[in-house]
Amino acid sequence: MAKKKNTQAAVEWDYSPSPESTSHIELKSKYDLYIDGKFVKPSSGKYFASYNPATEEKLADVAYANEKDVDKAVKAARKAYTNVWSKMEASERAKYIFRIARIMQERSRELAVVETLDAGKTIRESRDVDVPLACNHFFYYAGWADKLDYAFPNRKVEPLGVAGQIIPWNFPLLMAAWKIAPALAAGNTVVIKPAETTPLTALILAEIIHEAGLPPGVVNIITGYGDTGAAIVNHDDVDKIAFTGSTAVGKIIQKAIAGTGKKATLELGGKSANIIMDDAPIDQAVEGIINGIFFNQGHVCCAGSRLFVQEAVVDIVVKKLKRRMDTLILGDPLDKNTDIGAINSKEQLAVINKYIKIGIDEGAEMYQGKCVIPEKGYYCPPTIFTDVAQSSTIVQEEIFGPVLTIQTFRTVDEVIQKANNTPYGLAAGVWTDKGSRIFNLTTKLRAGVIWANTYNKFDPTSPFGGYKESGFGREGGLHGLSAYVKLK
Amino acid sequence: MNKKNGTANHRIPDFSLSPRIDKVGVEERVSRFQTRSIKTSAKLQGLKMVLNMIDLTTLEGKDTPGKVRQMCYKAQHLHDYHPGLPSVAAVCVYPTMVGVAKKGVEGSGVKVASVSTAFPSGQAPLKIKLADTKFAVSEGADEIDMVISRGKFLRGEYNYVFDEIAAIKEVCGDARLKVILETGELVTLDNVRRASDIAMYAGADFIKTSTGKIQPAATMQVTYTMLEAIRDFMDETGIKVGMKPAGGISNSKLALHNLVMVKEVLGGEWLNNDWFRFGASSLANDVLMQIMKAETGNYQSSDYFSID
Numbered sequence: 001m002a003k004k005k006n007t008q009a010a011v012e013w014d015y016s017p018s019p020e021s022t023s024h025i026e027l028k029s030k031y032d033l034y035i036d037g038k039f040v041k042p043s044s045g046k047y048f049a050s051y052n053p054a055t056e057e058k059l060a061d062v063a064y065a066n067e068k069d070v071d072k073a074v075k076a077a078r079k080a081y082t083n084v085w086s087k088m089e090a091s092e093r094a095k096y097i098f099r100i101a102r103i104m105q106e107r108s109r110e111l112a113v114v115e116t117l118d119a120g121k122t123i124r125e126s127r128d129v130d131v132p133l134a135c136n137h138f139f140y141y142a143g144w145a146d147k148l149d150y151a152f153p154n155r156k157v158e159p160l161g162v163a164g165q166i167i168p169w170n171f172p173l174l175m176a177a178w179k180i181a182p183a184l185a186a187g188n189t190v191v192i193k194p195a196e197t198t199p200l201t202a203l204i205l206a207e208i209i210h211e212a213g214l215p216p217g218v219v220n221i222i223t224g225y226g227d228t229g230a231a232i233v234n235h236d237d238v239d240k241i242a243f244t245g246s247t248a249v250g251k252i253i254q255k256a257i258a259g260t261g262k263k264a265t266l267e268l269g270g271k272s273a274n275i276i277m278d279d280a281p282i283d284q285a286v287e288g289i290i291n292g293i294f295f296n297q298g299h300v301c302c303a304g305s306r307l308f309v310q311e312a313v314v315d316i317v318v319k320k321l322k323r324r325m326d327t328l329i330l331g332d333p334l335d336k337n338t339d340i341g342a343i344n345s346k347e348q349l350a351v352i353n354k355y356i357k358i359g360i361d362e363g364a365e366m367y368q369g370k371c372v373i374p375e376k377g378y379y380c381p382p383t384i385f386t387d388v389a390q391s392s393t394i395v396q397e398e399i400f401g402p403v404l405t406i407q408t409f410r411t412v413d414e415v416i417q418k419a420n421n422t423p424y425g426l427a428a429g430v431w432t433d434k435g436s437r438i439f440n441l442t443t444k445l446r447a448g449v450i451w452a453n454t455y456n457k458f459d460p461t462s463p464f465g466g467y468k469e470s471g472f473g474r475e476g477g478l479h480g481l482s483a484y485v486k487l488k
Numbered sequence: 489m490n491k492k493n494g495t496a497n498h499r500i501p502d503f504s505l506s507p508r509i510d511k512v513g514v515e516e517r518v519s520r521f522q523t524r525s526i527k528t529s530a531k532l533q534g535l536k537m538v539l540n541m542i543d544l545t546t547l548e549g550k551d552t553p554g555k556v557r558q559m560c561y562k563a564q565h566l567h568d569y570h571p572g573l574p575s576v577a578a579v580c581v582y583p584t585m586v587g588v589a590k591k592g593v594e595g596s597g598v599k600v601a602s603v604s605t606a607f608p609s610g611q612a613p614l615k616i617k618l619a620d621t622k623f624a625v626s627e628g629a630d631e632i633d634m635v636i637s638r639g640k641f642l643r644g645e646y647n648y649v650f651d652e653i654a655a656i657k658e659v660c661g662d663a664r665l666k667v668i669l670e671t672g673e674l675v676t677l678d679n680v681r682r683a684s685d686i687a688m689y690a691g692a693d694f695i696k697t698s699t700g701k702i703q704p705a706a707t708m709q710v711t712y713t714m715l716e717a718i719r720d721f722m723d724e725t726g727i728k729v730g731m732k733p734a735g736g737i738s739n740s741k742l743a744l745h746n747l748v749m750v751k752e753v754l755g756g757e758w759l760n761n762d763w764f765r766f767g768a769s770s771l772a773n774d775v776l777m778q779i780m781k782a783e784t785g786n787y788q789s790s791d792y793f794s795i796d
Contacts, residue, residue, distance in 0.1 A: 008760040008761075008762050010755065010756035010757040011537070011756045011757075011759035011760055012756060013530065013533060013534065013747070013751055013756060013759055014530065015526060015527075015530050016526075016528040016529050128523070279508065281507065281508045283507070283509075283513075283517075283716050284512075284514060284517070285513075287513055287517050288513065319723075327752050336523070336525040453510050453513065454512065454513070454516075
């Protein structure tokens with residue numbers, strides 16, 4: 001029987017644009033400081049602009065706080081701590097924190113869209129990861145507020161006092177939640193500064209906190225640059241510094257507070273190893289590599305930026321990785337189908353491009369995902385480097401962008417040695433089908449967080465933090481709570 | 489005819505070493521396909537593709553020539569009130585109905601697929617399975633949907649399963665062979681992957697998830713695992729194999745998410761009914777309803793769409 005040949009051509013089927021609506025967003029043209037329960041103008045009268053990195057358009061002007069404003073905020077926090085918050089019944093404190101969580105959930109769509117506008121991250125991530133996780137942190141720690149005696153049995157639990165908190169631009173709202181929620185639950189008051197490129201969701205959080213009726217001064221949200229942060233760190237009446245950001249700034253903070261009696265939690269950089277063993281489920285491992293390094297454009301302190309692949313499977317892993325990279329959709333972060341959004345700022349894009357150039361100059365083999373880069377905005381295609389060595393600059397230094405280095409190894413001992421051979425120690429990933437291999441590696445890798453057959457999974461109940469130059473102290477879970485209490 | 493799917497020139501791998509599948513990872517990957525937002529023209533194009541990929545199916549003990557003839561008419565006239573719609577890809581029936589179906593779709597380009605090999609259980613001697621298949625082919629079936637021996641598979645008798653598929657393939661002649669794994673009975677994704685590899689190396693032109701008689705049937709996790717197996721087989725041998733999820737895909741959204749998966753795992757070359765099919769009985773009308781909604785702006789009652 002003669003039959004038609006199967007000669008139908010490949011079908012072009014592209015997803016139509018599917019942008020998340022911004023019509024429900026009403027950004028103010030100007031945002032003030034939130035101090036002592038009021039929105040107040042900065043004493044210098046100065047403002048700076050926050051931009052949408054995907055379009056380079058200005059979103060709003062934001063107050064620039066100086067030392068005087070910081071002093072005002074710390075005084076308000078001290079007053080609220082002494083007179084109200086530390087004296088309040090713990091179950092009452094819990095109610096306020098629950099209320100913040102619930103209002104955040106109600107306004108989650110708005111928060112997600114503003115986060116995407118301000119930070120350049122995809123709406124898929126801000127909607128499905130950042131905002132729900134931020135809400136969950138408040139819910140989780142609200143639950144602990146009146147159970148501190150059970151969190152630390154047989155100890156007398158006291159708050160520390162006023163916490164000065166400085167957060168980065170990669171997960172603006174989520175980092176604010178990580179910092180504020182445990183501090184409040186333990187009975188501390190807060191002065192927090194979001195990063196200068198991404199202040200907007202923290203300022204919406206100020207509105208939410210205001211709406212929740214939190215007593216004035218319990219949470220103060222002030223915006224500014226590095227000097228504003230320095231003023232918080234150096235203020236005499238701050239009891240605790242919590243900082244997430246670069247290792248360089250972390251070192252400055254540690255020097256500044258040496259001998260002051262201020263407690264600190266520092267969550268700094270990383271160059272985390274993602275290790276693929278020869279018995280790993282390859283397709284899922286490839287997906288884990290993608291999630292490890294391209295999640296949030298690689299602006300993740302625990303990004304799996306150093307990939308180690310056992311030599312028996314390196315060819316197939318690299319082949320599949322390249323193929324998968326070509327299917328990633330780069331573009332408008334507001335489009336629901338976008339996988340890779342915009343780089344957070346022009347400055348960061350310059351840093352990433354500098355490292356890409358170093359990689360090429362060092363003779364590494366580069367591959368970039370096939371994507372069309374929009375004309376406006378700051379974008380970097382997903383990038384991998386093979387033919388690199390432990391001694392390559394791009395292997396040693398944190399790039400904080402969608403750039404992966406791929407090294408090979410032969411034996412388990414070799415990969416443990418190489419993975420640990422770094423000043424950092426934030427996270428690691430292990431991919432293998434064998435349970436015993438997982439336990440062997442997880443006990444020997446010097447990293448604060450180790451994922452097995454997954455990567456970049458976060459949960460409010462799970463502690464997060466690093467070894468060595470990746471910082472100290474833990475956030476999340478009971479460990480995160482203990483960073484905000486004095487135990488007697 | 490499409491190229492013979494001979495793997496004679498390729499090394500047959502040790503199927504006990506088929507790649508491992510991590511279920512949690514697969515679920516995560518699938519959930520990403522499900523967040524793809526398919527709107528406006530992409531949606532309309534996708535829905536029309538879905539219609540054209542359907543194997544309209546009736547596989548009941550109570551099937552009669554009357555029922556099959558009506559289904560065959562529907563296969564060619566999905567919704568005549570809306571001109572320009574494609575026909576479905578094929579009708580899928582029991583061997584005894586192939587003759588009726590063949591007449592019913594004559595000249596329309598709609599193919600006739602016949603289940604065989606003691607469908608759905610496959611619990612019959614090879615001799616009878618071969619006879620079953622030969623009968624369907626002699627009645628004019630364009631495609632044969634066979635079932636694998638799941639009992640043998642679960643006992644680790646992979647060579648038996650392989651040889652059985654190869655034997656059926658030999659009697660198919662020009663008919664394309666779809667191999668039903670019945671993934672609901674294989675349970676694990678590791679098994680799904682291994683059975684996919686066995687079927688493809690033994691000569692399957694298509695691999696198919698389910699008979700529709702066992703739950704769960706064509707979950708996205710299973711289909712995804714099979715699509716990755718097809719990709720790897722293509723890489724290894726250069727031979728293209730088709731995919732047919734069957735059972736449980738009853739609405740447009742799920743069907744579109746399946747297409748998303750095909751596009752992102754295998755690419756546009758698989759997005760036609762030579763290489764991708766849906767085995768479904770009620771999907772067509774839901775797709776029609778969505779197409780009419782897209783074009784007129786209103787949902788119409790199901791009474792405006794003929795059931796067969």
